[in-house]
Amino acid sequence: MRPTTATRFTIARLLFGADPKLHRMLQYWAATAVLYGFFLFLFYNQGIAAASQAVDALAVYTGCGIAAFYLLVRASRVLGLKPTTLAAAQGLFGIGCNMWAYSIAGPLRGATLMGLMVVVVFCTFALRPRQTLALAFAGLSGMGATMWWHQAHDPLHYPPAVEGVTFAIMAACSLAVTFLTGEMTKLRARLTRQREELAAALDTIRTLATVDELTALANRRHMNEVLAAEERRQSAAGAGSTCIALLDIDHFKQINDRHGHAAGDAVLRSFAAALRAGLRDGDLVARWGGEEFLLMLPDTGIEQAQALLERLRAGVAALAVPGLDGLRIAFSGGIGLRSGGEPFTDTINRADKALYRAKSSGRDRVLVG
Known part of the structure; x- marks a missing residue:
């Protein structure tokens, strides 16, 4: 028996809530969950990872993280968690997953560095520009430490010169993306403020068009x-x-x-x-x-x-x-x-x-x- 429209609506409401802000936060969570799943699918099916046990461990870690963040976002109002706090925590979790993926991806590990920029872009919607910049520096520090450790312990597979150039390119791209997304955030905030001011001005115009200013009666x-x-x-x-x-x-x-x-x-x-x-x-x-x-x-x-x-x-x-x-x-x-x-x-x-x-x-x- 196929579920009715009302049943599907009830299920969706239970999963994603009725509050528009909560619904939007859970949409971002769902998008990141799909992205994690896509990367793990590639790891399992395209032979990118050098060790299947490491992929299994990463899959378990990622799944637990996704489930934990769903519960935290869903109960954020009860727990008093701000969107900025949740976004920063998910950003740090994403950076950790990116460091892990880089370590097990083998020759194609450079492709995983794109994930760092994706993490920054996703967090831009909830974080202020300075917070986004701090998250980008945290990502660069974590990835830089990972790359340094590998080139120091396994220079054959992680040549120092290659790692250095890769890190430089990653840092330049990541900071550029952070700067651009920060400017977009400022622009979005400015447009939101202008829209609110315009709405207030329109309300004032409507009032002036219908109300006598001196007596507050209809004109x-x-x-x-x-x-x-x-x-x-x-x-x-x-x-x-x-x-x-x-x-x-x-x-x-x-x-x-x-x-x-x-x-x-x-x-x-x-x-x-x-x-x-x-x-x-x-x-x-x-x-x-x-x-x-x-x-x-x-x-x-x-x-x-x-x-x-x-x-x-x-x-x-x-x-x-x-x-x-x-x-x-x-x-x-x-x-x-x-x-x-x-x-x-x-x-x-x-x-x-x-x-x-x-x-x-x-x-x-x-x-x-």
Whole structure:
């Protein structure tokens, strides 16, 4: 019986975890395991190794190391192991395997030196440039000691001159790879930082495009978008009535002239906060322009809207704005009920005319258009 997709997913989750960072670390582990297996396959099947017992020992050592690192990576969060610590440990393990492979590979031992650069490149993804450089020097030191020992004890098979040239080429290539990967790491970090800064800038732009900076209410542009969306929603669903109210702070120009623009800004902020506190869930208020504010009251009839605005008038009248010497804040308002499927612009026009009548007839009142 073949396993189902859900079963395979469950097995994969058990093996590699659900956390994206852990999954990525285990992917790197899997890639190194495949690489070790490939080298051992060549050793066993291509006659590279001089002693099969040495290959068996290396295979056991490598297998145990792979299994141990899987467990360490899988339990890294529980054990509190950082990715840099795991990467450095796996790098040193890889260097040890490379030294061992060089010692038993026979005439083709030079090919195993490529493994040292592979170790450095793999560790670059988790280590900082200085740590990668330190790992490269550790690899060069280990391989250099291995090569020196062999040329000193078996110069016939490990000629000193050949070993010296081989080490020089390996060192130059390894340091070059380390330098280039370090620069790539810096570039990747810089690109990541720039991407984060760009995302933050886009969030700021979105906020500025939809929120009035002074009052922290929706701005006119955003309110127009909401009204258009509400028109589409009501057309599709046949929703109930919606009221639009336009409010204008009374004698606001006099407040600015007598008390200064800072006091005027304080009035706008306090007025906006009072409106926000007095609205119901689903209602929306926006700064429509200057000292004028627009309220969208979904699923609300004229009487409900009038009652709501009277409560708002009482709340605004109780505001105490510092620096105004006890001056009472009041507003005039006009209400329009959207009839049928008319555009909200027509409803706003009726509310605007009602607001004009409220201001003309003495202010501090709310009329219906």
